[in-house]
Amino acid sequence: MAGTVILKGQVLSFSGTPFEGEPTDSARIDDALALSSGRISAVGPFDRLKADAPEATVIDHGEKVIMAGFVDAHVHFPQTAMIASWGKRLIDWLNTYTFPEEMRFADAAYAAEIAARYLDLTTAHGTTTMCSFATIHPESVEAFFAEAQRRNQRVVAGKTCMDRNAPEGLRDTPKSAYDQSKALLDRWHGVDRISYAITPRFSPTSTPEQLDAMGALWAEYPECLMQTHLSEQVDEIAWVRELFPDARDYLDTYEAHGLLGERGLYGHAIHLENRERARLRDVGAALVHCPTSNTFIGSGLFDMMGLMADGHRIGLATDTGGGSSFSMLRTMAAAYEIGQLRGVPLHAAQLLWLATVGSAQALHMSQQIGNAAVGHEADLIVLDLASTPAIAQRSACATDIWEALFATIMMGDDRAVHEVWIGGKQQ
Ligand code: GUN
Ligand code: ZN
Numbered sequence: 001m002a003g004t005v006i007l008k009g010q011v012l013s014f015s016g017t018p019f020e021g022e023p024t025d026s027a028r029i030d031d032a033l034a035l036s037s038g039r040i041s042a043v044g045p046f047d048r049l050k051a052d053a054p055e056a057t058v059i060d061h062g063e064k065v066i067m068a069g070f071v072d073a074h075v076h077f078p079q080t081a082m083i084a085s086w087g088k089r090l091i092d093w094l095n096t097y098t099f100p101e102e103m104r105f106a107d108a109a110y111a112a113e114i115a116a117r118y119l120d121l122t123t124a125h126g127t128t129t130m131c132s133f134a135t136i137h138p139e140s141v142e143a144f145f146a147e148a149q150r151r152n153q154r155v156v157a158g159k160t161c162m163d164r165n166a167p168e169g170l171r172d173t174p175k176s177a178y179d180q181s182k183a184l185l186d187r188w189h190g191v192d193r194i195s196y197a198i199t200p201r202f203s204p205t206s207t208p209e210q211l212d213a214m215g216a217l218w219a220e221y222p223e224c225l226m227q228t229h230l231s232e233q234v235d236e237i238a239w240v241r242e243l244f245p246d247a248r249d250y251l252d253t254y255e256a257h258g259l260l261g262e263r264g265l266y267g268h269a270i271h272l273e274n275r276e277r278a279r280l281r282d283v284g285a286a287l288v289h290c291p292t293s294n295t296f297i298g299s300g301l302f303d304m305m306g307l308m309a310d311g312h313r314i315g316l317a318t319d320t321g322g323g324s325s326f327s328m329l330r331t332m333a334a335a336y337e338i339g340q341l342r343g344v345p346l347h348a349a350q351l352l353w354l355a356t357v358g359s360a361q362a363l364h365m366s367q368q369i370g371n372a373a374v375g376h377e378a379d380l381i382v383l384d385l386a387s388t389p390a391i392a393q394r395s396a397c398a399t400d401i402w403e404a405l406f407a408t409i410m411m412g413d414d415r416a417v418h419e420v421w422i423g424g425k426q427q
Helices: 046-052 077-082 090-106 108-124 138-150 174-188 208-220 234-243 250-255 274-283 291-296 304-309 328-341 348-362 389-396 401-411
Strands: 005-014 027-036 039-044 057-068 070-076 127-133 155-158 194-200 225-230 264-268 286-289 313-316 380-383 417-422
Touching: 005 046, 005 348, 005 380, 027 046, 039 046, 057 348, 057 417, 070 077, 070 264, 070 286, 070 313, 070 328, 070 348, 077 090, 077 108, 077 127, 090 108, 090 138, 090 234, 108 127, 108 138, 108 417, 127 225, 138 155, 138 174, 138 194, 155 174, 155 225, 174 194, 174 208, 194 208, 225 250, 234 250, 250 274, 286 348, 291 328, 304 313, 304 328, 313 328, 313 348, 328 348, 328 401, 348 401, 389 401
Parallel strands: 005 057, 070 127, 127 155, 155 194, 194 225, 225 264, 264 286, 286 313
Antiparallel strands: 005 027, 027 039, 057 380, 380 417
16 A cells, blocks of 8 residues: 555564563564555564555664653643752642742743653654643643644543642632633544543642532543542551541542543552542543652552452552652653562563553553554654664573563663654654
């Protein structure tokens, strides 16, 4: 077919979950992938793909790995410029570094500059889809969606709603949060590759009235995702208990206001009570593991294996800029390290699945993105498994592709991301 491109290399895809049985049984390696009209049109032996599309342009990537672009299930694009800010824990970190930076997004030109910078950085690191918090300013959502639309990128974002415990200039009201969120949702949700997520920041910065308004909006648009934070730090949980004396636990502050559901994304979810775990699993909500953030801000160790074994839906995320890296490779490495501290080493196949299929499932987008599968949108990366001298010498003595991939996961950065395709277009 005219316009077809065939990428030749080690094409990695998943046919199931690597968290059941042997981790590698769910993974496939093929030697070519064809893309046309923005989608993956074939995966399989190069000779067959070439015979089916003799006119196709062929790009031979040799031993490099061709796979789905990374999916980052929880980020704050407005925190790009203040990533890696020293020495504070969650609430002090928000007040000292985060809120002053987010204040700047009242300026639409600044919002546009950071949206473009953030998408440049994440593309360089191989992340093709992300689910982002914006700021309280509708301008910040407009800027992010406009930039993503220009790049034909599949993204999710929403206006971050807060009506208390935030400085003047970063507070809305229950009504303005509802009205502005609804207007942005009506304007953007489903346009090109853009989705809107209803976004109350977290219970400490919303009154019960605002949580009610967000819950009412979600009930009107149940097809939308809803994103927030849950049980990240012990001090935060104690504060929630003071602010919501009638709530059974932190999750109940969402549940009581219509903010618990299958399309809900709950960032961090580290210190969960048994009731919270059971409710989250029963409704099929997504928990988002943010490992570099959880160590950087000193939050705690997410129970990946316990929650997986209980059947939770789990995504992986950088949590830029509480997280200390834009790289999903570095994020997988941190997830591995936290697994080690909890006594369970995650396999490279499990880490790569979490950063692609797992996060896509958390976003309810696994039919479109997150896997090098026929029919999926052509958001792809080409990984160089010898991107630095240190990695090259390690992967040179690897006995299989998993050992080589693991070296790149642990030591790789944007230099490992050789090529990026978004919506069938090379970036
Ligand atoms: N909890 C509420 N807001 C935030 C945020 O911006 N980052 C993190 N890590 N946790 C939060
Ligand atoms: Zn966050």
